[in-house]
Amino acid sequence: MSSFLRPLAYRHRWIYDTVTAVSSLSVGGVQRLRGLGLEVMKARLQPGAAVLDLCCGSGEAAAPWLLAGFNVTGLDVSPLALNLAASRHPHLQRVEGLAEAPPFADAAFDAIQLSVALHEFPRQEREIVLRQCLRLLRPGGWLVLVDLHPAGPWLRLPQWLFCALFETDTATAMLEDDLPSQLRGLGFNQVEQELLAGEALQRITACRPTARPPRRTVMNNSNLDQTAAELGMGGRLAPEQDNAGYRKRMERRQQVQRQRVEERNKEKGLVLVFTGQGKGKTTAGLGLALRTLGHGERVAIVQFIKGGWEPGEARALKAFGDQVSWHALGEGFTWETQDRERDQQLVGNAWQTALGYLKDPSIKLVLLDELNVALKLGYIEVSTVLDGLSQRPELCHVALTGRGAPPELIEAADLVTEMTLIHHPFREQGVKAQAGIEF
Numbered sequence: 152m153s154s155f156l157r158p159l160a161y162r163h164r165w166i167y168d169t170v171t172a173v174s175s176l177s178v179g180g181v182q183r184l185r186g187l188g189l190e191v192m193k194a195r196l197q198p199g200a201a202v203l204d205l206c207c208g209s210g211e212a213a214a215p216w217l218l219a220g221f222n223v224t225g226l227d228v229s230p231l232a233l234n235l236a237a238s239r240h241p242h243l244q245r246v247e248g249l250a251e252a253p254p255f256a257d258a259a260f261d262a263i264q265l266s267v268a269l270h271e272f273p274r275q276e277r278e279i280v281l282r283q284c285l286r287l288l289r290p291g292g293w294l295v296l297v298d299l300h301p302a303g304p305w306l307r308l309p310q311w312l313f314c315a316l317f318e319t320d321t322a323t324a325m326l327e328d329d330l331p332s333q334l335r336g337l338g339f340n341q342v343e344q345e346l347l348a349g350e351a352l353q354r355i356t357a358c359r360p361t362a363r364p365p366r367r368t369v370m371n372n373s374n375l376d377q378t379a380a381e382l383g384m385g386g387r388l389a390p391e392q393d394n395a396g397y398r399k400r401m402e403r404r405q406q407v408q409r410q411r412v413e414e415r416n417k418e419k420g421l422v423l424v425f426t427g428q429g430k431g432k433t434t435a436g437l438g439l440a441l442r443t444l445g446h447g448e449r450v451a452i453v454q455f456i457k458g459g460w461e462p463g464e465a466r467a468l469k470a471f472g473d474q475v476s477w478h479a480l481g482e483g484f485t486w487e488t489q490d491r492e493r494d495q496q497l498v499g500n501a502w503q504t505a506l507g508y509l510k511d512p513s514i515k516l517v518l519l520d521e522l523n524v525a526l527k528l529g530y531i532e533v534s535t536v537l538d539g540l541s542q543r544p545e546l547c548h549v550a551l552t553g554r555g556a557p558p559e560l561i562e563a564a565d566l567v568t569e570m571t572l573i574h575h576p577f578r579e580q581g582v583k584a585q586a587g588i589e590f
Contacts, residue, residue: 186215187347187354188264188295193219195293200261203287205250205280206268210236210243216264217242224260226253251279258289265296270325277325281337285534288359294339300346300353301326330355338534360534375414379407420547421565422540426523426556429570436518436550437464443548444471448515451508454479455501456521456553463586478504498530502539509543516548523553526560533559 196202198220204213207225209232216223217240224244227233233245248254250272263284272280284294330353331344339357346353382404383389391397423439425432440450452468452475468475480501508517525531537559540549551560561567576582 182215184297185212185266187297187352188212188266189215189219191345191354191356192262192264192293192295196221196261201259203253203255203260203263204243205253205263205265205284206271207236207243207245208232208268210240210245212264212266213243214240221262224255226250251276251283253283253287255287257286258292260287260292261289262293262295263288265294265298267298269296269298274324274328278333278337281334285338285359290359290361292359294334294355294357294359296330296353296355296357298330298353298355299325300350302351303349331357336535337532338538375407375411379404379411382407418546419565420543420545420549422563423548423550423566423568424523424556424560424564425550425552425568425570426554426561427569428554428572430572430575431570432552432554433520435568435570436520436552439548439550440468440475440516440518443516444468444474446515447474449474449476449513450516450518451476451505451511451514452478452518452520453501453505453508453522454520455498455525476508480504494528495530498525501525502531502535506539506542509539509547509549512544512547514547516550517543519549519551521553522551523556523560525553526557527553527555533557536560537563 199222202216202221202223204210204216204223204225207213207227208229210225213223213225213236222244223242224246225233225236226246226248227236228247228249230247233247236243236245246254250268265280265284269277269280281294288294331342334342334355334357338360340360341358342355343357344353344355382400385397385401385404389397389400391400423436425435437452440452443450454477465477465479468477478501480497505517505519505522508514522531522536526533526536536551540563543549551564556567
């Protein structure tokens with residue numbers, strides 16, 4: 152909801168300019184306010200770098216970047232503002248569009264500026280805007296953000312009056328939030344915050360991480376694989392009718408298989424994803440856990456959504472004592488909990504528990520049950536999960552279960568199995584969840 156003076160200020164430019172001039176005195180005037188982003192970015196970018204001024208308005212904050220020789224694109228939803236930008240800053244490339252859905256390709260910019268604009272978005276939309284910034288930045292690219300921050304004691308009252316008279320309620324909400332933590336949670340790194348103007352403003356720089364090296368090396372073994380496929384698995388599928396011919400084919404198949412196994416002699420910790428609409432994802436993960444326990448290794452199981460009941464597997468695995476650590480840290484399905492904020496808090500707590508096991512060299516397998524669902528619901532960022540997976544010891548395996556695994560996780564995984572739903576007794580026959588089958 153806007154204050155009653157805000158539309159008036161936009162309708163009469165002299166009011167807007169006067170408010171801007173007065174509010175910028177504490178940082179050294181209007182020109183410095185508009186150049187705060189460039190101040191910290193100029194030395195980090197190459198001449199002619201591609202810069203996006205997100206929510207550019209009439210282009211005043213883009214002007215210092217243009218003068219410094221950068222290739223600047225301004226995005227704004229207002230055609231009137233863009234027309235004004237065209238008359239004032241003809242070298243600014245102007246694009247009309249929403250900050251929540253900018254019409255640009257991935258990794259299109261070396262830097263993105265958000266100058267005193269992010270506070271105009273509600274919390275949920277603000278996060279969408281920041282996600283878009285992460286998408287639009289090239290690996291190693293920078294986001295520079297200048298916006299409101301809770302003022303120190305001397306400017307607390309003026310800041311409150313300013314927000315009450317000229318801002319929306321989203322500005323007040325932003326003063327309650329920790330933007331650096333939010334940026335880190337979304338996947339940015341090298342996040343730095345500087346407080347200005349008696350702490351009433353914050354200037355934040357955040358970097359998009361450089362691309363991770365490929366996790367998989369594709370072996371040049373196509374000839375052996377093709378030969379194995381041509382020889383087949385035998386049985387009644389083999390074309391030979393006589394026993395001698397069949398035995399010769401299978402001897403050759405055995406030689407090829409042995410050679411394939413000998414060439415594949417690496418050992419590494421694997422990321423295994425079980426996803427899809429079909430039943431059996433958690434069961435597959437628990438099968439890995441049982442197999443690992445059978446080899447005398449330690450296993451940690453963290454359940455992210457489930458937790459409203461004790462499943463049969465948990466009772467059975469108690470027989471392994473301290474060899475297995477089981478944490479059911481959810482409180483059930485979303486339609487049972489009916490509390491988004493608590494659900495997200497529980498997922499955050501569960502992730503911290505999981506992170507401890509991922510870093511523990513004594514754990515051979517970490518099963519993150521239903522983490523894919525938490526990712527799908529937006530309760531945790533995929534970049535956070537990928538960063539955590541990268542911190543595990545070299546030979547630690549991780550299994551992640553749940554429908555809706557995001558493409559980034561699938562791309563990073565070593566093994567992905569999708570369970571396909573064909574028949575289900577609950578849906579088709581009205582059969583209830585039964586002990587030993589569902590729990």
